[in-house]
Amino acid sequence: MAQAERITTAIRELMSRGRPPKSTNPVRLAHIELVAALAGNVPHPIYADVDSEDLNGRADHLEKAFVALHVYLAAIIADTAHNIPGGTLDRRYLDNLFRDLSADALGVIRNAAEEMREHENWRAS
DSSP: OOHHHHHHHHHHHHHHHSOOOOSSSSHHHHHHHHHHHHHHHHOOOOOTTEEEEEEEEHHHHHHHHHHHHHHHHHHHHHHHHHSSSOOOOOOOHHHHHHHHHHHHHHHHHHHHHHHHHHHHHHHHH
């Protein structure tokens, strides 16, 4: 519980600064930016009477989270590749995996929202 309170306090502190502090370490900076981006992108709850706009809002939230995570992963992967002898880390492959995952996840939610919107329109007519 105390650890969760420290994390919450750290996130609030980052949010109150407006911009993340400058850092010379790109991985640390990417981490700070990820935490700040996630803290500033709080998901809205979805209730039992969910509608298509709720799902679209959730997809929008998730898309922002994926963008922030992608920037962070790119920094981590680049730093890791730089430090692996022989440079055997296939960054393009990992980047494509992430893009596929995020596109699939967003597609499922957006498709569900579209189906729900069509159902809502059908019921209204």
